[in-house]
Amino acid sequence: MVEPNSLDPQDRLLVEEARRIRERAYSPYSNFAVGAALRATDGSVHVGCNVENASFGLTLCAERSAVVSAVAQGCQQFEAIAIAAPGDDPWVWPCGACRQVLAEFGPNLTVFLVSESGKVARSTLLELLPHQFHFPGSEAGK
Ligand SMILES: [Zn+2]
Structure with a gap:
């Protein structure tokens, strides 16, 4: 665990943005609202929240929502993500799908x-994902 007051200002901002955007989550089925704030290497911050669907398999996690938002705004290299979730115990870790999507744009992202x-x-x-998949022979995602 990290003492929030010991975080540097840009990490503290990331944490606060993740908590703030959590309130925009669309989670009527689970009531499990998650927010994510992703910091690109240029310092810009991009947020996302989970978006559930009546067809549960179509639900999008907050982390991937933030990635899609950032890429749509022209950012493809990230250095840190903050993920805010309900409850205090246990910690809510990113799911496997989100770990792989994050690996495409920031293989050694701080989480x-x-x-x-x-x-x-x-x-x-x-x-969190020590043996990341990268397309053989491609420089993308490295
Ligand atoms: Zn996920």
Whole structure:
């Protein structure tokens, strides 16, 4: 666990943005609202929230929502993401699909987990997905 006050200002902002955007989540089925804030290498911050669907398999996680938003705005290289989720125990880690999507744009991204009460944990994408898939022979995603 990381003391939120010990975070540098840009990481603290990322954590606060993830908590703020969580309120925009569309989660009428699970009531499990998640927000994500993704920081690109140019310093810009892009947010996303989970968007559920009556056809559950179509639900989009907050992390991938943030990636899509960032790419649509021209950013494709990221250095950190904060993910704010309900509850305080256990930590809510990104799902496998989101880990692989994040690996495409930031193989060693710093990952902050933010609990409902504001507790923060820090990891890296390389720790969460050590053997990332990258298209053989392609420089994309590296
Ligand atoms: Zn996910």
